[in-house]
Amino acid sequence: MLHDDARPETAGPVAKPPFKILVVDPDPSLLATSRAALDGLSIEGAGVALVGAASAAEARNALQQHPDTALILLEIALESERAGLDLVTHLRRELGNQRTRILVCAGDAGMPAEDETIAANDVGDWRVKAELTPRALRAAVAGQLRTFASLQALAAGRKGLARMLVATTGLLEMRTPDVLFPNILPRVVGLLGIGHHALLCIQGDTLPRDRKIRVRASTGRFAKWKDVEVSALGEPRVEAALERLSPSSETIIEPDFCALRLRANGGITGMIYVEGRNDGTAREWQLLELFRNKCSIAFENALLIEELNTSQKATVLAMGALAEYKDNAASGHLQRIERLVGSIARELHQRGKFGDELDADFVEKVGLAALLHDVGMLSVSDETLGMPGELTGIDMQMIQRHTEIGHRILAEAAVPLRGRSLLSIAAEIARYHHERYDGSGYLEGLKGNAIPIGARIMAVADVFDALITSRQYRSAWAVEDAISWIVERAGRDFDPDVVDAFVHVIRRFQTDDPGWFPKAGGGHGMLGGAIGRKLRALFGRRAEAM
Template sequence: MPHNDVRPDNAGSTPPKPPFKILIVDGDPALLATVREALAGVSVDGAAVQPMGAATAAEAREALYDHPGIALVLLEVALETSRAGLDLVTHIRDVLGNQRTRLVLCPADPGAVSEAEVTAGSDIGDCRAKAELTARALRILVVGQLRVFASLQALAAGRKGLARMLVATTGLLELRTPDTLFPNILPRVVGLLGIGHHALLCIQGDTLPRDRKIRVRASTGRFSAWRDVEVEALGEARVEAALARLTPASETIVEPDFCALRLRANGGITGMIYVEGRNDGTAREWQLLELFRNKCSIAFENALLFEELNTSQKATVLAMGSLAEYKDNAASGHLQRVEKLVGAIARELLQRGQFGDELDADYVEKVGLAALLHDVGMLSVSDETLGMPGELATDDMQAIRRHTEIGHRILSEAALALRGRSLLSIAAEIARYHHERYDGTGYLEGLKGDAIPIGARIMAVADVFDALITSRQYRGAVPVEQALGWIVERSGRDFDPRVVDAFVTVVRRLQAEDPGWFPKSGGQHGMLGGLIGRKLRALFGGRAEAL
């Protein structure tokens, strides 16, 4: 672990501390004058002392409201009444709830206050007869009480800091992906510091080949327009200089006008956080940031590992799903389109609040990728059957239909080692049931309606639509509008009407946002194209011949 100096980098350049405010409550102005003279030029732990006066308990109440940070009250007991000073003590402690301000009774008549009243529980710091308060005695008394106040303030600030730390780090490790973690880190560190909302989260070394470029991945405040750009393009020399100072030997930097953190990760990737704003630059703030940085570094590394795992998983799934297409040495984009359609339809249904017993955010995140494996069982079908021209014999068609059962067996056996509803278990359901029909006339089991898993119902629509809008050996591509109409016409018979309605919304959105996403008409699709065409005709009978 690298060593970090426990002091902020700017220990010699911190702004001056605010003065300690002292309230002298006495109808006789002599005590206030004595205090001012005695404390002229006195400082406590680098902070000056600022006396202020009040002639009555009522004036003292106003001063306490106007200056809630008063550190010490020197208080005559006999004010408007002989007990007004003691009533003011009760007001400060019980009504205002102020337990930090130090209270010292300074009666002109020492017999006006009993020992029991001083020690009864109102946390009175001392009781000194006014006649005893020489300049020397005042300095000793005031400095001692102010140090007690400063200690209480530090304890309270520590508690607040720990509370802010708990808020800032709660749930941090549950943000498993960079896309969810990075935007959530900045509000947390800004809230921890309370110094402003102008912040950047940057990554170095996250592109291949590895380089030293620093790129913005999340931003807030005046930087919010900058995303996925290099820091040097910002034109912010101070930001570049601050990030350049972050090294393994200096991972937490606190300056009067900014803070910066370095997040460690394996594989040569480094995260950097920059927060702009005025702060007190104290060692306490540095320690809070250091604690946060350590927690954040763990979450940062976990998110990058999770992203790498997801990327590897997707590459593996895509490779498995592409094997059938590679039988014809053709990369049609069928799988990528199906993945996008299935995922988008599932998200649309989730947003509509439909299928709540089956759909949730975790399922929607996995189902598009799981759909890539819908035809993995087709690997069991011989090349001779796949390449056979014209209509297939009964045995050959049965061999093709068994691909759903074989795919399900392969995927469900692989999913046994995984807990819960995994990507492979979802893929197994889709593989087995994506040729079922809503009215119960499909295969393998002739399931009907909601008995068909929702992933398979979504897959049925997406798979058939993509088969229709791409060219086949026996026909050209069907125009998108005609394919839409064909599927809508069979809503309630072949397809779930709710899925079809969400599907139409998704296609319309794609047409508006990315019209080039749909494949162009023309061209041949080889052996796999003929196979999908036969699957369509086997599933829908003569009604598919016109397509």
């Protein structure tokens, strides 16, 4: 509901279309009398417009041409004794029109029983022409038009509520801005019904906070604009409209556009601009205000979740970087692992593989979770990591135990979290990413589908990234050589389905983003040496070139 301190700005009232009245009578005097009696009549700001019909047949044609007829002034005695009643039946039953009001203007007082006719045919009133003075006719018509207006408002309210339900359903389930923002615009456009040219913009979402307004979603003629400043659109009227929005002016309504302000904490403001002619009623704008409030809540939630996700990612990156801190590792290692693991999981999901483990939620989390695969390496001493040559005995056991330790750290941290959390996925990856498809890996010697899918994906991604980056004991492999080596070991060390998806993803990277691959001469150090020893221990002397 619109409050006194939050009314939408408007450009003044829009003229309402007149109520249409159909006068059905072979005698033209009723039409003439009606014109004179109803001259200047106005109901709720709308005048009247009269249409004449001399027969039931003409009346049917008129109703077809004017389905929005508000009132029929009807002489029952038309071509036949029942022609008038048949017209009423046609209106109510065949056309399904229950809103148009009917005022019978009978010329013969000896027609069928008045009460019976009214009850059976939803006739609003019955008057005898001889007694129907201009003043009485004006009063009777005014009453029927008010009834029609009430029915129209009731129907509009029901439609509005239905549109509101459609527009707001699922908004709160859209938990990220990237999902929510593009979905808001079709809903507000559908609710208003004034056009499909719309923008959703954000102000104050960059640091340091500024007042620049940026487009985050768009549709219609604005569709090509996204992630640009509104000032760059070359649309001064749009820019001026959005600049007008403020806490005291949350909704602006003009004849050719409307603009909404969405509340948010932290100095961030959302703005919606919809272009198109609007002549909505007060009830419709109340629905718009309700929609704006719902959108504000969803908008606020999405920003909070985005901030939470950003903080979570920063924390995970920091934890993952700790495991790499002892080494001057190849630049971009963590970023490559995150993207490659996530992309392989997404490709497998799109192919319908491993449906019991791979769902949309898992795909969204697994790339970030993969960054923690070697967090257990923090438990390995610098002496062991820096030891030259092959490791044996207790030192090799310490290297292999990093999977168990990493799992324990992450699994304990995941205990308070519900469902399959990012940390629980990370714990699985940390424990099992050195298992091999044929059962030759460690710690548990799992094989095939007994190895969690996240760990099977990680195994491929981890080895590939190790192969294409330089180590202290060898240069980086060529990408094609690394691909061939992994493909050769599909079915032994790696899941064949995962390898197939991996090759598809890498080919796409080569085409779309060749800069993703590391530059030659990347860094190396103690941890790089340890990883190399792990790989040689797993794959035998054939991997010494690694």
